[in-house]
Amino acid sequence: MKSIILLGNGGHCKSCIDVIENSNEFKIKGIIAKDNCYPEIFMGYKILGNDDNIPNFFNKEDYGLIAVGQIKSAKKRILLCNLLTKNKINLATVKSKYSLVSRSAALGDGTITMHNSIINSGADIGMNCILNTNCIIEHDVKIGNHCHISTGVIINGGVTIGSESFLGSGCIIKEGINIGNNVIVSAGKVVMRDIPSNTIYK
DSSP states (O other): OEEEEEEOOSHHHHHHHHHHHTSSSEEEEEEEESSSOOOSEETTEEEEEEGGGGGGGOOTTOEEEEOOOOSSOOHHHHHHHHHHHHTTOEEOOEEOTTSEEOTTOEEOTTOEEOTTOEEOTTOEEOSSOEEOTTOEEOTTOEEOSSOEEOTTOEEOTTOEEOTTOEEOTTOEEOTTOEEOSSOEEOTTOEEOSOBOSSOEEO
8 A cells, every 4th residue: 555644634634534544545654734733643643743844754655645625725735735746745646435436537646536526437637636525527527726626516517617716515517617717616506607717606
């Protein structure tokens, strides 16, 4: 099994741990906390240290996964992603054994599929994305980098979503819709028209 280090020790990290523990691909080496005030152990795993010296915790064979949540803004996840790539640290792509990922779908480095997510034929997902519990990403959907597709979201066929966008829980996106970069769609919204970049869709 591959060695993995998780960055972040909040709620999303707990969910990531559950996904990893139920897979047979990665073994958790430890966790990096966000600040100086941290416990020695988190969810049964050693806290290696904090954000100040991230590259020092990695050996060549270790993978990194950004386990910081993304509510609206992707800035923290992008910062950590850039730090890992700059230091040539491998980004883990993690798939829940309870998710369904088509053999013709593509997942970028650092992306995680949570339990019961469905990524269908021809879907193309960028790097450092969260595909959260029970989301459905239909055929030929294209999603950019650093996006969070929240719990229970339904994205119908042929939709395009730009980078750094956040779709709140329970959204439904009509087929063929184009959503720009840095868009926030509030929970439960039904999107029937294109959304330009840098928009909050309430």
